[in-house]
Amino acid sequence: MNKNSNIYQILYAAIMVVLVGAVLALVYMSLKPRQDENIANDKRRQILAAVHIAPPTESETGATFDKYVTGGMLVDSLGAVVDTTRKAAFEVDMSKNVKQAQRQLPVFVCTLDDGSTKYVIPLYGAGLWGPIWGYAAVDDNGNTVYGTYFTHSGETPGLGARITEPEFQKQFDGKELHKEGAFKSIAVMKKGQKPLDGSDYVDAISGATITSRGVGDMLEQCIKYYEPFLKQLSNRSNQ
């Protein structure tokens, strides 16, 4: 058969496409459950990291998550709870969610070993090169930060990427989101500087001004939607 005839070429291309498509689909289908599990476990680990819990081993991530993250909910911008399943909160994709006019506001409820309850709020913002995201755990007084977790997709290693380090994240522990009843968030300031509005602040990573600023903005922009919800928490704990 003539290798350069049109029919041969078209047949060749068609067979190749079908073959390759079949092989890829097969690989994809057989690996998909494992991949989804990995992605979900990664998210679980991030949420747990915000309340300072690390699963003992990779395979126990699911069990640890079930043990500590006892509930989840979606709230609306007035603070009312619209959905009380953990699954609904877990399935919110923040990268899509932040672009919506009507944001869904997921909250994870964690019960720790000492019986205290923490509320974990997902965060999503922009760093220097791409998105940054994370979780912030708030005490049941709706004001004090219990722990945070940040990560990123492509910040400069050794500079912006250091937002993933515990040394940076630990700074947020115990900081307060409100001052004299007003929501102030937590500022990320260059070492030695203080915010003018009297809000709580932490030290930025030196050399990574934009990523650090991104973390500060992300906290403010994401948590402000939860303000009514946090108010309710603080009212409840004052009673």
Added chain:
Amino acid sequence: MLSKRNKEVLFNPLSKDNPVLVQILGICSTLAVTVKLEPAIVMGLSVITVMAFSNVIISLIRKTIPTTIRIIVQLVVVAALVIVVQQFLVAYDYDVSLQLNVFIGLIITNCILMGRLEAFALNNKPWPSFLDGVGNGLGYMLILVIVAFFRELLGSGTLLGYQVIPQWCYDHGYMDNGMMILPPMALITVACIIWVQRARNKDLQEQA
């Protein structure tokens, strides 16, 4: 199995015929994944896998490929293999797949691959093609690892994530060189490697 010629095919790319240093191919991805040692090693292994298998596949079907759509056939084979590798990484080494990010996809346009397919696999039997793929992959990985070694050591004071520069050095005023982790230093590191290699191999030097 390893005749003299096959040995040359396998080992020449490690030094005298190194794809990165001498043939100046595949620079694109060499540099972006070399900030840390671990992603560099995984990237190198991925390239070896893709290269060896695409060489074998193309070599097996080399007599049936219509010359006019040759490039497209090669691209499809390579792209399919890269997707397979990528899917396996997401399933079995999720953290590293996050670090490598889009660069695993960019293996497709790694010039070493297309270069070897064109220059070797299309004219040779599967076994030598396999060796050629592995050899060139190793040559590529070697450079990745050398560059990543220096960048991680000098830039972060760690190797494979473990602290190797002792604390007392920092106490006495040693500081990690933040410059090393920035993109431009990858280029300068490769230039230094080229310098060393060409100083030893006089016949590789270019006339200005």
Added chain:
Amino acid sequence: MEELNIFIKSIFIDNMIFAYFLGMCSFLAVSKNVKTALGLGIAVTFMLVVTIPINYLLDKYVLQAGALTWLSPTLADVDLSFLGLIMFIAVIASGTQLVEMAVEKFSPSLYASLGIFLPLIAVNCAILGGALFMQQKSFDSAWTATVYGAGSGIGWLLAIVGLAAIREKIAYSNIPAPLRGVGITFIITGLMGIAFMSFMGIKLG
């Protein structure tokens, strides 16, 4: 304003060459004189502007999870994203082929100056890289994606023309023999990259 920011950012900060080293192979091969460098730069920019919106639409309406719902709501569970790479490269390869034919037919003079570079572009990492970064950045519209493509292309063009100009001059310098050629080109590119880093963090409006 958003578009302008993306444009500036993709030229100066997310520069394909200095920040991601994409398209280095042809970058090193062709940057020996300014004229050919300019030709390749224009060809790359052109291909980025053409292929990025096509790949964007492909990604949005065919490949992403649930992207096929516009055909029929029952397809909401179909996720073809694993085919992304192969589709992008197919679009780029056939795009180059089509553009080459079109340019040859309608503008022979442009073909004469660009002709030899066009086939090279199918395997230029910058084009595929552009498509992959576009997917990762998940832009809002095809227009924003096009702006990103144009910016990336111009950034690439700027880098290659700049390097070619320096290389033309450096031919008169006395460089240590082992560094001649590629070695010194790497160092120059690195230094240019450091210079470009000073643009980091600029933001308009």
